[in-house]
Amino acid sequence: MAQGKVTFREDRCKGCGLCITACPKQIIFLDKNKINIQGYNPATVEKMEECIGCGNCALMCPDLIITVERF
Amino acid sequence: MAQGKVTFREDRCKGCGLCITACPKQIIFLDKNKINIQGYNPATVEKMEECIGCGNCALMCPDLIITVERF
Amino acid sequence: MAFTEEVIFAGFGGQGVLSMGRMVAYAGMLKGMNVSWLPSYGPEMRGGTANCNVIVSDGLIGSPVVADADTLIVMNRPSLDKFESWVRPGGKILVNSSLIDIKVTRDDVEAFYYPVNEVAAECGNLKAANMVMLGAYIKHRSFLEENDLLGAFLKVFGEAKKNLLPLNEKAVAAGATLV
Amino acid sequence: MAFTEEVIFAGFGGQGVLSMGRMVAYAGMLKGMNVSWLPSYGPEMRGGTANCNVIVSDGLIGSPVVADADTLIVMNRPSLDKFESWVRPGGKILVNSSLIDIKVTRDDVEAFYYPVNEVAAECGNLKAANMVMLGAYIKHRSFLEENDLLGAFLKVFGEAKKNLLPLNEKAVAAGATLV
Amino acid sequence: MSIVFERTRGMVDMPLHYCPGCTHGIIHRLVAESLVELGLMDDAVCVSSVGCSVFTYNYFDCDAYQASHGRAAAVATGSKRVLKDRTVFTYQGDGDLAAIGTAETVHAAARGENVTIIYVNNAIYGMTGGQMAPTTLVGQKATTSPNGRSAELQGYPIRVCEMLSTLDGTAFAERVSVHNPANVRKAKKAIKKAFEVQTAKQGFSIVEILSTCSTNWGLNPTDSLKWLEDNMIPYYPLGNFKTPEEN
Amino acid sequence: MSIVFERTRGMVDMPLHYCPGCTHGIIHRLVAESLVELGLMDDAVCVSSVGCSVFTYNYFDCDAYQASHGRAAAVATGSKRVLKDRTVFTYQGDGDLAAIGTAETVHAAARGENVTIIYVNNAIYGMTGGQMAPTTLVGQKATTSPNGRSAELQGYPIRVCEMLSTLDGTAFAERVSVHNPANVRKAKKAIKKAFEVQTAKQGFSIVEILSTCSTNWGLNPTDSLKWLEDNMIPYYPLGNFKTPEEN
Amino acid sequence: MEKMLMKGNEAVGAAAIKAGCKYFFGYPITPQNELPEYMSRELPKNGGTYLQAESEIGAINMVFGAAGAGARVMTSSSSPGIALKQEGISYLCGAELPCVIVNMSRSGPGLGGIQPAQGDYFQATRGGGNGDYYTPVYAPASIQETVDLVQEAFDVADTYRTPVIILGDGMIGQMMESVEFKDIQKRRLPQKDWALKEHVEKGSKKLINSLYIKPEEMEPHLQKIFGKYDVIKKEEVRYEKFNCEGADVVAVAYGTVSRIVRNAIKKLEEDGIKLGLIRPITLWPFPFEAFDEISPETKAFLSVEMSMGQMIDDVKIANAGRLPVEFYGRPGGIVPKPIEVVDKVKEILGGAK
Amino acid sequence: MEKMLMKGNEAVGAAAIKAGCKYFFGYPITPQNELPEYMSRELPKNGGTYLQAESEIGAINMVFGAAGAGARVMTSSSSPGIALKQEGISYLCGAELPCVIVNMSRSGPGLGGIQPAQGDYFQATRGGGNGDYYTPVYAPASIQETVDLVQEAFDVADTYRTPVIILGDGMIGQMMESVEFKDIQKRRLPQKDWALKEHVEKGSKKLINSLYIKPEEMEPHLQKIFGKYDVIKKEEVRYEKFNCEGADVVAVAYGTVSRIVRNAIKKLEEDGIKLGLIRPITLWPFPFEAFDEISPETKAFLSVEMSMGQMIDDVKIANAGRLPVEFYGRPGGIVPKPIEVVDKVKEILGGAK
Numbered sequence A, B: 001m002a003q004g005k006v007t008f009r010e011d012r013c014k015g016c017g018l019c020i021t022a023c024p025k026q027i028i029f030l031d032k033n034k035i036n037i038q039g040y041n042p043a044t045v046e047k048m049e050e051c052i053g054c055g056n057c058a059l060m061c062p063d064l065i066i067t068v069e070r071f
Numbered sequence C, D: 001m002a003f004t005e006e007v008i009f010a011g012f013g014g015q016g017v018l019s020m021g022r023m024v025a026y027a028g029m030l031k032g033m034n035v036s037w038l039p040s041y042g043p044e045m046r047g048g049t050a051n052c053n054v055i056v057s058d059g060l061i062g063s064p065v066v067a068d069a070d071t072l073i074v075m076n077r078p079s080l081d082k083f084e085s086w087v088r089p090g091g092k093i094l095v096n097s098s099l100i101d102i103k104v105t106r107d108d109v110e111a112f113y114y115p116v117n118e119v120a121a122e123c124g125n126l127k128a129a130n131m132v133m134l135g136a137y138i139k140h141r142s143f144l145e146e147n148d149l150l151g152a153f154l155k156v157f158g159e160a161k162k163n164l165l166p167l168n169e170k171a172v173a174a175g176a177t178l179v
Numbered sequence E, F: 001m002s003i004v005f006e007r008t009r010g011m012v013d014m015p016l017h018y019c020p021g022c023t024h025g026i027i028h029r030l031v032a033e034s035l036v037e038l039g040l041m042d043d044a045v046c047v048s049s050v051g052c053s054v055f056t057y058n059y060f061d062c063d064a065y066q067a068s069h070g071r072a073a074a075v076a077t078g079s080k081r082v083l084k085d086r087t088v089f090t091y092q093g094d095g096d097l098a099a100i101g102t103a104e105t106v107h108a109a110a111r112g113e114n115v116t117i118i119y120v121n122n123a124i125y126g127m128t129g130g131q132m133a134p135t136t137l138v139g140q141k142a143t144t145s146p147n148g149r150s151a152e153l154q155g156y157p158i159r160v161c162e163m164l165s166t167l168d169g170t171a172f173a174e175r176v177s178v179h180n181p182a183n184v185r186k187a188k189k190a191i192k193k194a195f196e197v198q199t200a201k202q203g204f205s206i207v208e209i210l211s212t213c214s215t216n217w218g219l220n221p222t223d224s225l226k227w228l229e230d231n232m233i234p235y236y237p238l239g240n241f242k243t244p245e246e247n
Numbered sequence G, H: 001m002e003k004m005l006m007k008g009n010e011a012v013g014a015a016a017i018k019a020g021c022k023y024f025f026g027y028p029i030t031p032q033n034e035l036p037e038y039m040s041r042e043l044p045k046n047g048g049t050y051l052q053a054e055s056e057i058g059a060i061n062m063v064f065g066a067a068g069a070g071a072r073v074m075t076s077s078s079s080p081g082i083a084l085k086q087e088g089i090s091y092l093c094g095a096e097l098p099c100v101i102v103n104m105s106r107s108g109p110g111l112g113g114i115q116p117a118q119g120d121y122f123q124a125t126r127g128g129g130n131g132d133y134y135t136p137v138y139a140p141a142s143i144q145e146t147v148d149l150v151q152e153a154f155d156v157a158d159t160y161r162t163p164v165i166i167l168g169d170g171m172i173g174q175m176m177e178s179v180e181f182k183d184i185q186k187r188r189l190p191q192k193d194w195a196l197k198e199h200v201e202k203g204s205k206k207l208i209n210s211l212y213i214k215p216e217e218m219e220p221h222l223q224k225i226f227g228k229y230d231v232i233k234k235e236e237v238r239y240e241k242f243n244c245e246g247a248d249v250v251a252v253a254y255g256t257v258s259r260i261v262r263n264a265i266k267k268l269e270e271d272g273i274k275l276g277l278i279r280p281i282t283l284w285p286f287p288f289e290a291f292d293e294i295s296p297e298t299k300a301f302l303s304v305e306m307s308m309g310q311m312i313d314d315v316k317i318a319n320a321g322r323l324p325v326e327f328y329g330r331p332g333g334i335v336p337k338p339i340e341v342v343d344k345v346k347e348i349l350g351g352a353k
């Protein structure tokens, strides 16, 4: 049962991976199948149900593209 | 009986009086009766026999005009 | 009549577009021609794009700025958007179709589309995409041969990178077959 | 014919030579004349000498630099050495004979010797020597009167120094009698 | 459903020009969030410096100056002396603040100038392409110390907070880092405190923030965080160096 | 009969241009004596700065530079990097070193530049006529702080030795005074030690010497000594701040 | 108002305060010290702030900060101190910030000497900093004129959003003459709606900036600035032309040295020689139009400077090859004597020598 | 020697090392960074020292120290960084110290932009620091010429005891062309007996100084320096004159923009228009003599600059009113296209528009 939800503003992601290191649940990864308009593989989450809504990813994202909600 | 002897290069004295404050025997004074070529009353010693040759006056003279000898 | 070739190379920072230009310039110089190479510079590089102007000529080179390119080589989409209009009528545009999904819109130039990323991957290293493109390029503009490029490669990257020569040879050859 | 008086005041730092000049300039201005006052400045002041140039004129003043003085006022010996030659032929040199034991060597100028230190001491304050000299000066150059000087004194030193006025009055008067 | 984290309104909604993973972005956010939370955003004046962060004036949603290289503290001084009630802060890199701007920084501190300095220490000149900075660690490679900084030839990195803390005019000095979420939280606290010191007219405040420059360190962004932790923090200890006495 | 004290041969035999009682003269003598006694005089290079001491180049009997205001440490750096075996020292006032020259001083120290700084702190700009210096005490009058330096408006004086001691490149830092014979003797010891540190190639050395400026303090020379003792020493404590470890 | 006997440096300060200057950032240097000293005494009494900076660079950048906040602000220095401000002046020009910068110049290069000199003409008129810019430069020749021009300078600065330089020298700074503070004619000044305000207007973000990273944006920015320069060249040129009709020689001289030329004019009259004088009051814009009419009697221009010859470049441009352009200069802190100018004029006329 | 493809910035470094430069003091700034970077790599291998200063001011004063110690020394920067060095350059001139200063200029004023521009002409040629001085200024137009001139610059610096400026721009610094390191003709250089030595010669106290507190000493010091300038003006002027005989218009252009003019010349030939080119290689001393002979066909001079117009002052002085002096400039980092020059020339000739 998910507690949280993360949304990425994908077009602005630079694929730096800082959110990945910050996620205690290790659910963020770079989507190698996508290239955004800037030419990067954007970060994404598949198993959103595991998100605890801690906000750590957003805290580390240098490009301010993550929004975190909690239920 | 004097232990020391001080000589002043009078022309270069600026009459600042620093030597006077430094002399433990208080024997240096500015000669109000003389004006040197620079326009100052130069320092001088009358009772040279009281000089102990400590060198303090020379240590404090900013114009390097004092020579101190000891017997 | 004097021979002059003016080229613009453009793409993302990591795609080796500055090196492509340097290799062409070096190869031209080694063949006894006059050459110039002029990179873009500045904080725009932080944005991740890079380009350079190369002129190869058997006469004196005036301005090293390429205003009317004989050839434009674009490795990514923003570069095509930016430089399409910089090609002289009758000039050529070589497009990296692996990353650029649109077409050249002008009809007074010749456009060619090469999936150089895929080809490079086939050769064993995605990083060689620029060499694949160069292989194609020299077929279009015949003042250089494959060997000239490889000689220039050594000059640009130094003997230390000699081990990469076979890969690059392969990539250039593969590029040449695309044309 | 226009009236112009060009004066050099010179002496040790503490002798108030800059103030002498300022008083003459101020007095001249208060009488409706054009005036200029130009001091020496810089590290030479560390050596303890000071001088200033004053011009009083009923015409426009060109250069404020006095090159050919009508009057030279010297308060110490180095000043006489330095400025003796700056006086125009026929000009006057006023010498503080309290401190200067030599004589003016030129014979194309008029020299006057006043023991202003002693006179000032008699008036009650050695510091007023400059006022004594000014008293003598205005007798030589009659464009100013004793009262003008005292008015200027207040302007230069401000109302706060009003208490010194009697002393200065005495000094100026004493100086005037020397001539 | 509640929002745990969203983009601060203190920053203009536009893409940042920084390299991928550059922690300048995190720091921007912390500054903006702090100002918004303290109710100071509208009144804030940002003095941007010359370095990768030169365009901060575009990002913060407040009035701004673009100052000449190294002189942000002097510009802030001139501005704050006129605009006494506004929150004036500079945003400076280590090249800007600790090299060419040393005199301006030291003297703004000595004067107890009532401004806040956001000092981003990434141990290198970022904008100009990775030259040695006064904060580059001994042994660290840079384009102008190709064999690593040599203590013998190039000396030792400057610890700015320690240096400025010797000055009576410095009211608040703290060093923080943004290499992981816990430190990001601490960094924000320090930044807020620095602004509060200014609001209380207590004098000069500075927050030194250790930051990465993966591009010029030649590491990827996540390795850069690690490098910062392993190499910078030992030389640049985190913590508060000075804070106004409570009363 | 023996000579207890005579003019050092390290100084050219000419009158000094300083005001009566200015302790610049004492400090000159100590520097010259130290160099002579250490056998370094001939090899010494004096970098004179801009201030009352601008003419030191005339006084010391050695090669010299006249450096631009505040930049003596940079000039010394350039010189010493070329003339590695010579004893290079600067002679600077507090305006020169601690105001306009802050960056050059801090960075010469940070680099551990192997030069010696003779820093004469008289809490005022002497040469230019008594303006407030970065070292002017709170409450002290100067021509540009006519009502006394106000901490609120003009901040606090800088303690240079304390500040530079935070830098790893600083090998030796000591503050001394010359207001009486005992302190003059101590001052000379510190100066000698500083030169020895340079000779041993141990890095940056600085001696800060509290000095009087009776002309601009508006006191007579002897009262100035007293003022120094009563007012400067409490704010600028004498003592050694840093010295190389013996080995 | 009552006439006063004032030192040039203090007169500058008094004039600035009269013109509404509220901020002064300074750093000591001879021969301008009486100006910051005056400001430190008087500004606080007039609701202003005097601050001594850590250096000239600090001072000019504080000016940048204060000017950007809309304040009337001044800084002053002398030759080497102005050299240090060059980058800052360039920034002020780039960001179009109004302020007044005073240079009481001395002799150079280097530390040089502290006596009056005019070796900073290029530094003042040719934008010795980086890039394309000019600043209006006023060169007063008397304390009264200094006072008038300082007040004018603030208005010109605000009108065109530009730094304005007052170029005096040690003599102008140190001498005393009588002055009167007349109410100068007020200009209609534009609103400073570009400046930061004490109270923020929401939604109108202000930016003080000289960075235009794209050449396509930098070029129009420069063209806008040079558009203002065109207006300044039309509206703000000031000079005095004296005794030029039928003159045998026309001297060109500004500031201190123009006064010496005046003495020379008188002396030459006695010999039946007519010396004219063109005295630029604005050095930039240079009064080229003053050279338009040349009397047929005039045989040469003579640039008289307390330098090795700098304004002479502008005189040559103004002359455009019509007459010989001669030069008489005394550099290094020497103020020439009138007789030297007299002799030079006679030499030009093929007379004595 | 083998031909190499080198970046301008690195070529400067290589040429300096070849010329015996042993010390380099720098501070980062775009677009010249590859030069200090090159020096930091290569100088130590060549027995020299590279040191990064805390600022441009630090760097120029380190140069002062090293030059005074007799070393061959260089520093480099770009426009605003050079502005900061102005006081230091003035001191170097005053103390007569030889060194080479490189300016890879960008657009200004202020922070401006980093693309190539020529807005530092005044800054370089008019001694933007304080006082009376000039520095020789070389403006190369190709990497090969850069390499040759850098080597020359060191010799000129030593011959005349003067700082020498190499004025390039972002394009010269960033572009690559082929270069050859020829052995340039060696000059007979004077002994540096004025410099401090590693081993002291007893009894000959050396002093590196620019302070002459007495005007009577400062004036002869300046006259001595300007005496050298007279020699430099006679011996060291360099320029290229191309296609001028019978030209309809003669363009004057230096450095980067002269190459554009060359393209324009070719294009205009096609239209039967002859455009000449005077290319100053030394900006100071300016090649006035190149303007002595004007073909009767020539209708105008055209100063082409990547600025709002600075060299045009010297062109006007050179022209001395004979022909119209026209201007075409693109400031702010824009490199004009040949066709723009072509159009301007046609416009001058009353042609197309």
Ligand SMILES: Cc1ncc(C[n+]2csc(CCOP(=O)(O)OP(=O)(O)O)c2C)c(N)n1
Binding pocket: E050, E051, E052, E053, E069, E092, E093, E094, E095, E096, E097, E120, E122, E124, E125, E126, E127, E128, E133, E213, H027, H028, H029, H030, H056, H080, H081, H084
């Ligand atoms: C006077 C001057 N000197 C040098 C520069 C070039 N410059 C631009 S940014 C910069 C330093 C950048 O380093 P830092 O301050 O550490 O910030 P970062 O880019 O690392 O964030 C320099 C030296 C300049 N613009 N102006």
Ligand SMILES: Cc1ncc(C[n+]2csc(CCOP(=O)(O)OP(=O)(O)O)c2C)c(N)n1
Binding pocket: F050, F051, F052, F053, F069, F092, F093, F094, F095, F096, F097, F120, F122, F124, F125, F126, F127, F128, F133, F213, G027, G028, G029, G030, G056, G080, G081, G084
């Ligand atoms: C660039 C520059 N700025 C200012 C000056 C003027 N100036 C000469 S000496 C001096 C400071 C003197 O004070 P300090 O260094 O404390 O030495 P002191 O005279 O007290 O011994 C100043 C500001 C200068 N010569 N050059």
Ligand code: SF4
Binding pocket: A008, A012, A013, A014, A015, A016, A017, A018, A019, A020, A042, A043, A060, A061, A062, A063, A064, A065, A066, E021
């Ligand atoms: S931290 Fe932000 S920019 Fe970086 S990968 Fe994650 S979402 Fe993208």
Ligand code: SF4
Binding pocket: B008, B012, B013, B014, B015, B016, B017, B018, B019, B020, B042, B043, B060, B061, B062, B063, B064, B065, B066, F021
């Ligand atoms: S200390 Fe020296 S200068 Fe001063 S009074 Fe004594 S002897 Fe004279």
Ligand code: SF4
Binding pocket: C046, E017, E018, E019, E021, E022, E023, E024, E052, E122, E126, E127, E212, E213, E214, E215, E216
């Ligand atoms: S160069 Fe470094 S500091 Fe600059 S944006 Fe990139 S990572 Fe950040």
Ligand code: SF4
Binding pocket: D046, F017, F018, F019, F021, F022, F023, F024, F052, F122, F126, F127, F212, F213, F214, F215, F216
């Ligand atoms: S002004 Fe002060 S520091 Fe200068 S010589 Fe006089 S007493 Fe000494």
